[in-house]
Amino acid sequence: MSTSNNPAELDDERLIWAFTQMLRIREFEERVKRTFEEHPGVIRGHTHLADGAEASIVGALATLRENDQLMCTYRCHGYPLVLGTDPRAMMAEIYGRTGGLCGGYGGSMHLVDPERGFMGTSGIVGQGIPQATGVAYAAQIRKRDQVVLCFFGDGASKQGAFSESLNIASLWKLPVVYVMENNSYNVITRVEQEDANAAAGEPLAVKAKAFSMPGVTVDGGDPIAVYEAVWAAVARAREGHGPTLVESKLYRLSAHGNIIAPPGVPLHFPEHEAVEVFGAAEEYEAAKRGDPVPRFRARLVTDGKLDAERADAIAAQVRDEMQAAVRYGLDSPFPEPADAVNHVYA
Amino acid sequence: MAHELPYIAAINEAIQLEMARDDSVLYFGQNLATTENDEFVRAFGHDRVRVTPIAETAEIGMAVGAALAGLRPVVELYMAEFMLVAMNQVVNEAPRFRYMSGGRVKVPLVLKAGYGFTAGWAGQHTGSIYGMFLGIPGLKVALPATAADAKGLMATAIRDDNPVCFLHHYLLTLEPGEVPDGEYLVPFGQAQIRRAGGDVTIVATGWMVGKALAAAASLAAEGIEAEVIDPRTLAPLDTTTILTSVQKTGHVVLVDQAPRHAAASALIAGEIAEHGFSTLKAPIRQVTGLDVTVPYSEPMEAFVLPDDTKIAAAVRQVLGTAPVPA
Numbered sequence: 256m257s258t259s260n261n262p263a264e265l266d267d268e269r270l271i272w273a274f275t276q277m278l279r280i281r282e283f284e285e286r287v288k289r290t291f292e293e294h295p296g297v298i299r300g301h302t303h304l305a306d307g308a309e310a311s312i313v314g315a316l317a318t319l320r321e322n323d324q325l326m327c328t329y330r331c332h333g334y335p336l337v338l339g340t341d342p343r344a345m346m347a348e349i350y351g352r353t354g355g356l357c358g359g360y361g362g363s364m365h366l367v368d369p370e371r372g373f374m375g376t377s378g379i380v381g382q383g384i385p386q387a388t389g390v391a392y393a394a395q396i397r398k399r400d401q402v403v404l405c406f407f408g409d410g411a412s413k414q415g416a417f418s419e420s421l422n423i424a425s426l427w428k429l430p431v432v433y434v435m436e437n438n439s440y441n442v443i444t445r446v447e448q449e450d451a452n453a454a455a456g457e458p459l460a461v462k463a464k465a466f467s468m469p470g471v472t473v474d475g476g477d478p479i480a481v482y483e484a485v486w487a488a489v490a491r492a493r494e495g496h497g498p499t500l501v502e503s504k505l506y507r508l509s510a511h512g513n514i515i516a517p518p519g520v521p522l523h524f525p526e527h528e529a530v531e532v533f534g535a536a537e538e539y540e541a542a543k544r545g546d547p548v549p550r551f552r553a554r555l556v557t558d559g560k561l562d563a564e565r566a567d568a569i570a571a572q573v574r575d576e577m578q579a580a581v582r583y584g585l586d587s588p589f590p591e592p593a594d595a596v597n598h599v600y601a
Numbered sequence: 602m603a604h605e606l607p608y609i610a611a612i613n614e615a616i617q618l619e620m621a622r623d624d625s626v627l628y629f630g631q632n633l634a635t636t637e638n639d640e641f642v643r644a645f646g647h648d649r650v651r652v653t654p655i656a657e658t659a660e661i662g663m664a665v666g667a668a669l670a671g672l673r674p675v676v677e678l679y680m681a682e683f684m685l686v687a688m689n690q691v692v693n694e695a696p697r698f699r700y701m702s703g704g705r706v707k708v709p710l711v712l713k714a715g716y717g718f719t720a721g722w723a724g725q726h727t728g729s730i731y732g733m734f735l736g737i738p739g740l741k742v743a744l745p746a747t748a749a750d751a752k753g754l755m756a757t758a759i760r761d762d763n764p765v766c767f768l769h770h771y772l773l774t775l776e777p778g779e780v781p782d783g784e785y786l787v788p789f790g791q792a793q794i795r796r797a798g799g800d801v802t803i804v805a806t807g808w809m810v811g812k813a814l815a816a817a818a819s820l821a822a823e824g825i826e827a828e829v830i831d832p833r834t835l836a837p838l839d840t841t842t843i844l845t846s847v848q849k850t851g852h853v854v855l856v857d858q859a860p861r862h863a864a865a866s867a868l869i870a871g872e873i874a875e876h877g878f879s880t881l882k883a884p885i886r887q888v889t890g891l892d893v894t895v896p897y898s899e900p901m902e903a904f905v906l907p908d909d910t911k912i913a914a915a916v917r918q919v920l921g922t923a924p925v926p927a
Contacts, residue, residue: 326666358703365701374669375698375706382689385659389666389674396627396648396672419659427651598704599738601762 265317265482267560273317273478274551274561275569277309280333281548282570282577283342284509287332287349287363291513291523294585297350298522301515302363303330307476307508308436310547313337314481315404315434315503318489322399324372326387327406329364331376334406338371342577346584354587360598380441381407381414384433388420391431391498402492403431404485409459409502410441413449421466421498428497432488435459435500436475438507443528463500475505476547506542603749603779611748611780612713612769615755616675618784620645626759627667630677630713631655657687661712665695665764668708673759681716681730681768688733695764696739711758711765717808717858718771719906723897729807729859729890734766735836735868741765741789742836746810748778750833753787761789770807790837794846798826801916802846804869805856806832809907813856816912827916835865843869844877851882852919856907861889886915 265273284304290297305312312333316325327334332349336342340356348355349363356366367375374390377383387405394401411417412435424431437459439446447453452461463470469491473484481503488499510531513522525531529539555561606614620626621644628634629651634642641650653660657678664674678684684691691712698708717729734742741763745751751769758765795810796817805813810831817827828846832839847853853873855866866887873885891905 324670355703357701357705360703361701367698367702367705369669369706374666375702377694379689379693382658382662382694385662385690386666386669386694388659389663389668390670391666392663393667393670393672415656416658416662419654419656420662422654423656423659423663426654598700598702600741601699601704601707601709 263486265479269317270555270560271565271569273313274555274566275573276313276337277478277548277551278570278573279336279342279576280309280312281306282573283332283336283345283580286346286577286581288509288524290581295521297585298363298513299351300362301512302349303512304509304524305330305333307438307506307542307547308333310478310551311434311436311475311481311503311505314478315406315485317478317482318486319372319402319404322372323402323404324374324390324394325404325406326374326383326390327376328380328383328408328411329376329378330408331364331366335366335368335371335373338368338373340366340368340371340373342580343583346580347587350584350587351589352584352587353590354583358594359590381411381416383407384411384414384416384420388424388429388431391424391429392427394430395427400493401430402489404434405431406434406436408441409435409437409439409446409450411435412459412462418465421463421468421500424498425466425468428495430492430495431498432485432492433498433500434485435502437502437504440507440511440528442511443532445533458502460500460502468498468500470500470502472502472504475503476545476550478547478551505547506545508542508546602782604782605777606748606780608745608748608751608769608773608776608778611752611778612755614780615752615785616759617641617644619756619759620649622784623673624649625672627672627674628677629653629674630660631679633677657683658690661687661690662694664710665690665698665708668695668710668764669698669706673709675711675713675759678712678714680718680726681714682725682728684712684714684766685730691766692734692737692740696737699763700739707762708764709762711755711767713755713767713769715771715774716768719858719895719902720772721897721899721902724894727895729857730863731766731768731835732859732863732865735865739763740836741834743767743789743834744806745769745833746773746807746831748776748780749785750787750793752780753785754789754833756784757786757789760786772808787833789834790839792830792832792839792842794828794842795831796827796829798828798850800826800850801852801854801920802828802830802843802850803854803856803912803916804830804832804843804866806835806865807858809856809858812907812909813912815909816916819909819913820916825916825920838869838872840872840876844873847873847877848880851880852916853881853885854912854915854919855885855887856912857887857889858907859890860892861887862892864889883919886919888912888915
């Protein structure tokens with residue numbers, strides 16, 4: 256698929272795979288969210304959910320080959336699920352247990368699974384962008400035909416790290432695709448309050464022009480549209496023509512994260528900022544009506560790719576899988592306190 | 602066998618030897634490798650040797666990424682202060698990745714930067730800012746004081762599987778020294794006793810090592826034998842060698858070019874106070890830079906910095922102080 260201008264057709268099984276992955280991300284995030292209610296105190300600190308981004312994540316990752324790599328932000332649960340990381344290990348990590356993906360050293364914001372190409376995250380906005388660019392530099396000089404996907408939010412595109420990295424990636428023609436997940440909010444600030452392009456009514460993808468690379472905007476609620484846009488960018492990167500900025504427009508269906516509160520205050524996910532801060536309930540309801548998961552299911556059923564019975568069976572299977580992840584996480588023991596001094600140095 | 606080289610050339614020799622030995626070693630940064638005649642470009646090509654824009658966050662962040670992907674980047678930063686532009690990558694990304702992954706990844710990289718250029722470079726290019734990189738678990742800090750150590754510590758830094766701040770002192774740049782031929786490694790966390798003596802322990806790093814040795818020479822004329830210890834790396838810090846010396850001498854003068862409240866000497870004083878208190882015969886003295894921005898004008902610059910006269914005076918003071926009762 257390296258030289259064609261058209262993406263490989265997603266055959267029926269691949270479409271159902273994509274739908275299944277979207278369901279898995281949604282169910283995993285729902286179980287994380289429910290943990291706050293059902294098992295208070297089990298999740299500490301700050302947790303960020305990817306509900307609403309499932310189509311974008313799965314569409315983008317569907318373009319990857321076995322040795323490709325990616326990095327993302329602290330909103331990081333979706334990607335490793337699609338790459339094949341065990342959700343039980345992920346949930347145990349979020350619960351701070353020894354069975355966790357990172358042994359309880361990292362938590363929700365710092366998942367990493369390098370064997371599957373998931374090279375890590377940064378908890379600091381924008382700071383993963385140069386790191387992913389460095390992974391792409393390594394890929395370029397090793398000539399292993401690898402492509403790197405770099406995910407970040409719209410807010411990160413105002414960081415110097417964004418501009419510095421895109422400049423170098425374009426200059427050096429690095430095999431990287433920058434996927435900006437534009438969910439219209441950075442924490443509680445609306446994008447038009449902090450982005451000159453948005454304020455001028457332009458798509459954020461115009462930022463690509465400053466770095467002499469293609470910039471495209473795509474409906475991030477449509478996994479096939481995201482797949483096609485990212486596929487073209489990946490093909491371009493793999494052929495040595497350098498990076499692309501893909502703006503994937505989506506709507507984060509949960510609040511930025513659970514509430515920030517000192518110990519003793521039960522943590523929970525508040526209402527979305529559209530409602531909580533701006534009183535824009537209709538905006539949020541419209542976003543819910545456009546929820547990419549049921550939207551894609553309906554499309555597959557309408558197109559005759561998937562019957563309702565099979566869709567329900569997949570959903571049931573996914574529920575069982577994530578229930579097992581919760582169970583595993585709760586049953587996994589806490590680390591020995593003194594293990595805290597391990598892994599400081601290699 | 603050894604050969605004589607300036608300090609800065611010894612560093613380059615180490616980078617070249619390591620790049621020849623291991624093709625995963627990269628060297629990139631601002632204002633290097635801009636022509637095909639560049640010695641690094643000729644030897645190793647543009648894949649591994651690249652000029653970057655003035656973009657420290659990208660340079661260091663990319664080094665983190667390349668290291669995560671299995672390479673060993675050496676980032677040329679020229680001046681330690683330029684790291685301040687990218688402090689998040691230096692202190693909050695590179696050294697934390699391994700830990701937060703529970704040991705699943707490693708980040709072998711070297712941040713090469715000069716510091717302490719107190720030769721009229723005024724307030725923003727003269728700092729001895731290594732204190733900012735101490736107390737960052739996961740990060741190592743090397744400060745070579747001689748050409749041989751410059752070579753040996755750089756080679757060790759490149760082979761280390763952790764991020765290392767390799768901070769060379771600008772005023773030592775052209776200082777010649779005997780440098781061992783071929784592969785030469787100086788282990789981290791192993792202090793060097795630059796001068797043996799039984800009366801007082803002086804600890805100093807970088808440019809201050811020479812000042813401490815000059816003070817020791819003048820004190821020797823007065824019959825005072827100072828032991829001068831150069832930790833060579835501040836993280837890890839060889840407290841054993843320091844405490845063993847203090848046990849012998851009972852008197853301590855700690856020299857540090859940094860402002861007093863950012864000085865590594867405060868950290869060393871704490872270790873001695875906690876683990877060597879019973880061997881002290883007098884209070885510890887620190888001879889540090891003053892808590893001011895380094896001024897431009899020469900007499901003011903000299904005033905705020907430690908020198909051999911100030912070090913010798915501090916030694917006389919600790920030796921003249923009444924013993925602390927046991």
